[in-house]
Amino acid sequence: MNRKTQRGRAFWRNTILVLLLALAGAAVWGWRDFSHFSDAPLHVSAPGESIDIGRGSSFKEIVRQLRNQDLSAASPLYWRLLAMQMQVAGRLHAGEYATPAGITPRQLLANMAAGRVLQRNVTIVDGWTFRDLLTALGKAEKLKHETAGLDTAAIMQRIGAPAEQPEGRFLPETYAYVKGDSDLDILKRAHAAMAKTLDELWPQRDKSLPLTTPYEALILASIVEKETGRADERAKIAGVFVRRLETHMLLQTDPTVIYGMGESYQGKIHKVDLTTDTPYNTYTRPGLPPTPIALPGRPAIMAALHPEPGTALYFVARGDGTHVFADTLAEQSRNVACYQLKKCSQ
Structure with missing residues (x-):
């Protein structure tokens, strides 16, 4: 083999080696770049x-x-x-x-x-009204608004509850949804959750209650919900209302009056409002109102089904979120004078 041939072969060997090294280097660089892309x-x-x-x-x-x-x-x-x-x-x-x-x-x-x-959440707040619920669903991001333009009866028809009034029928909770779900989907789930809650809790109720149906318990729970947000007072307030029902006293609870006033309520209740009769005025009509007045949460329902025993028939707000309870009208009058009129006797 002559020198020229040897030099030619050496050249090609070196060239191939360089190319292989270049390819290997490119492969290493490419793999590193790909790995960086994958996990960056x-x-x-x-x-x-x-x-x-x-x-x-x-x-x-x-x-x-x-x-x-x-x-x-x-x-x-x-x-x-x-x-x-x-x-x-x-x-x-x-x-x-x-x-x-x-x-x-x-x-x-x-x-x-x-x-x-991606899941989003919408929260139904304890004590909201059905109107509040629809407003919140209308503002929910990426939720189809299929209730727009529908009246109450049509909405209940669409969720499979055509004979029901909507107030109180939807369980306050946080509900997850994805893009493509609709407000009707949320309403169906919340309605089913409330029905399931009542089915679970009603059989465990205090059997001496003057309530004959789960719906009556729902009505009472909605009143308790609107009267207090304090966990330590719910059963106590429920007890007051139960004793009033048992003794055929008027419930005389302001939240039902306010609910009956509808849009005419402007944030303050007057004496004339207490004497103006509506189906929800518990100062003029005996017993429970015809429907719930809000969406009660599970704790309020539990309180309505298991009221605290006692003798109190009255209560008044202290102004700090708590209430003071009384057994007699005379005691209640003193409490009203003290905590509402700020005329506390020494």
């Missing part, structure tokens, strides 16, 4: 950002959407390789997905493959 946070520009994947979107369309939202500037090839590595390329679900600060491409694809769509 996406570019989340604002809190609460999300990505909404439409039904039937291809993987290519999903990556394009990520790039269009400036969540990622990485090559689509990297996304494809990551999906292949995770074996999720053909298993990504449609829906809205949260993109919180710090989320990585690997975590986002895992969420999409598992269908862990």
